[in-house]
Amino acid sequence: MRPQTHAFLGLLTALVFSAALAGQKPTSDPTASKPQGAEAEIYQVETLAQGLEYPWSLAFLPEGGMLVTERPGRLRVVSADGRMLTNPVAGLPVVLDEAFSQLLDLALAPDFERSRRLFFSFICGSDKAHGLCLASAFFPPDGGERPALERVETLFKAEPMLDGSRQYGGRMAFLPDGTLTLTVGDFYDYREKSQGLSNHLGKVIRLNQDGTVPADNPFLKTENARPEIYSLGHRNPLGILWHSPSQQLLLHDNGAQGGDELNAVKPGANYGWPIVSYGVEYSGDQISPYSSLPAFQDPLLHWTPSIAPSGMSYYDAELFPAWRGSILVSALKGMGVHRITLSERGANDVETLFTELNARFRDVQPGPEGALYLLTDSHEGKLLRVIRAD
Numbered sequence: 175m176r177p178q179t180h181a182f183l184g185l186l187t188a189l190v191f192s193a194a195l196a197g198q199k200p201t202s203d204p205t206a207s208k209p210q211g212a213e214a215e216i217y218q219v220e221t222l223a224q225g226l227e228y229p230w231s232l233a234f235l236p237e238g239g240m241l242v243t244e245r246p247g248r249l250r251v252v253s254a255d256g257r258m259l260t261n262p263v264a265g266l267p268v269v270l271d272e273a274f275s276q277l278l279d280l281a282l283a284p285d286f287e288r289s290r291r292l293f294f295s296f297i298c299g300s301d302k303a304h305g306l307c308l309a310s311a312f313f314p315p316d317g318g319e320r321p322a323l324e325r326v327e328t329l330f331k332a333e334p335m336l337d338g339s340r341q342y343g344g345r346m347a348f349l350p351d352g353t354l355t356l357t358v359g360d361f362y363d364y365r366e367k368s369q370g371l372s373n374h375l376g377k378v379i380r381l382n383q384d385g386t387v388p389a390d391n392p393f394l395k396t397e398n399a400r401p402e403i404y405s406l407g408h409r410n411p412l413g414i415l416w417h418s419p420s421q422q423l424l425l426h427d428n429g430a431q432g433g434d435e436l437n438a439v440k441p442g443a444n445y446g447w448p449i450v451s452y453g454v455e456y457s458g459d460q461i462s463p464y465s466s467l468p469a470f471q472d473p474l475l476h477w478t479p480s481i482a483p484s485g486m487s488y489y490d491a492e493l494f495p496a497w498r499g500s501i502l503v504s505a506l507k508g509m510g511v512h513r514i515t516l517s518e519r520g521a522n523d524v525e526t527l528f529t530e531l532n533a534r535f536r537d538v539q540p541g542p543e544g545a546l547y548l549l550t551d552s553h554e555g556k557l558l559r560v561i562r563a564d
Contacts, residue, residue: 215494218563219531222256222547226555231280231485231537232547236287237315240541242549242557243294245276251321252557265323267309269296278306278344283383284352290315291383295344295356298328303335306342306358306374310383329385330402332358332374341410345485347423349416353388355380355404355423355439357411365448368407371399376447378411378425378439380404392442407445407470413486413503414439420516424474426486426503429453430461432478436503436514436521437471446470452478474521481508484551485537493544493562500524504535506551511538528560 228245235241238254247269248262269277276297283291290312298307308330311323338361345357360368360376368376371393379402382388393399410428417424423439433453437445450470451461466472477483485504489497501514501521510526528535534551541547546560 215496216563217494217546217560219528220256220559220561221556222559223250223252223258223557224554226250226549226557227553228276228551229536229549229555229557230276230278232539232549232557233280233282233292234539234542235282240547241280241292241313243277243280244555247277247296249277249280249294249323251317256557259319259321261320263313263317263321263323265311265326266294267296267298267326267328269298278342279346281346281348281354284348293329293346293354293383295346297342298331299335302337304337305335305361306332306344306356308346308354308356308381308385310385327385330356330379330381332379333400334373334375336361336364338362338364341428343408343411345412345414347414347416349380349423350418353380353382355414357408357414357425359410360408360447362410365409368409368447369444369449371396371403371406374400374402376406376408377403378405378408378414378423380441390441404441405439405443405445407447407449409447412484415486415488415501417488417501417516419499424486424501426483427473428482429476429478429480431456431458432476432480433461433465434477434480434483435473436475436483437473440471443471444469445473452476453480474516475514475523477508477523481510481512482506483508483512484535485539485549487539489540489546491540491544494546502527502538502540502546504538504548506534506536509534511535511548531558 231243233241242250251259278295281293293310309328311326341359341362343357343359347355356379358374358377367373387401393403394401408427411425413426415424425437425439427435430453433451450464452465483503484506487502489500503512510529513524515522536551537549539547548558550556
């Protein structure tokens with residue numbers, strides 16, 4: 175019997191019972207794309223910036239332009255016309271850049287226009303003991319050509335710190351009450367910890383903006399539980415979103431070979447990894463004989479084979495009427511953006527967009543003017559803008 179099988183059986187039993195581009199101008203692909211189907215939109219894709227080293231996240235500034243994170247630990251400013259400042263934003267803490275370690279997500283505070291406060295997730299620690307960290311900082315409005323963060327403060331460190339090399343999670347979303355949720359992956363080699371409440375791995379955590387624990391977190395009074403935990407049983411959640419129309423916190427989670435999931439996150443709920451899974455090991459071995467059990471929340475939908483979902487947003491702008499009201503999920507292995515609709519019957523993957531670009535997509539975000547912005551996952555990554563072709 176394989177060691178993984180021994181570990182799985184023990185866990186199952188327990189659970190059953192318990193810048194080079196400064197000055198660059200945007201360029202357009204002269205070929206407009208027209209997806210198939212009755213709700214097809216005709217769009218054109220512009221390259222705003224390129225030469226980004228594995229860009230991971232972007233956020234729009236109220237004064238125009240945007241911030242973009244790069245995996246090796248750089249934060250870039252890109253103006254609305256596509257000019258990327260030569261100098262990255264100074265003041266970031268030391269980011270561990272080993273294997274999949276990186277500067278990850280970026281989220282502006284709901285009152286950013288007034289407070290100028292932002293939050294970012296990153297990998298901190300050493301080669302032998304590192305983990306996911308969350309920090310806040312202030313981004314002054316007039317940084318000029320040499321912008322710098324001020325008052326950087328680390329608010330949270332996922333415990334335990336380990337020597338894993340991937341599957342950190344790291345996406346953030348604000349809830350309507352102003353609290354901040356953060357996804358934490360299982361560190362790949364430590365999947366059994368996803369089911370334990372004494373650690374943060376394989377969890378969604380929820381914090382107040384000052385790093386304290388909200389008084390209504392579900393495990394606050396559970397003995398030996400980490401009080402920050404909001405939900406558990408996740409593998410590598412790389413997308414999280416507060417969906418206002420349905421009043422749900424949505425999350426997508428990477429499976430192994432298949433079994434990527436879209437979930438509606440409920441406080442205190444368990445999503446089953448690794449006791450239930452629609453996927454198999456990369457070797458082809460079985461992960462679990464179960465894809466569903468009564469103790470766990472079932473996904474709204476799953477992707478098998480895997481698309482490797484990587485980012486998520488909600489589109490509610492008028493520029494592309496056929497996409498309005500859709501959830502957009504960027505995909506690495508799927509090399510496209512999946513358009514998802516929700517109904518009382520669940521979730522439906524309607525179509526896959528931008529496959530003609532033949533790119534791995536790390537993030538997808540609607541801009542304030544209704545255009546769609548994409549980050550491609552590459553050593554020579556691009557920031558793309560999707561506009562109407564008509």
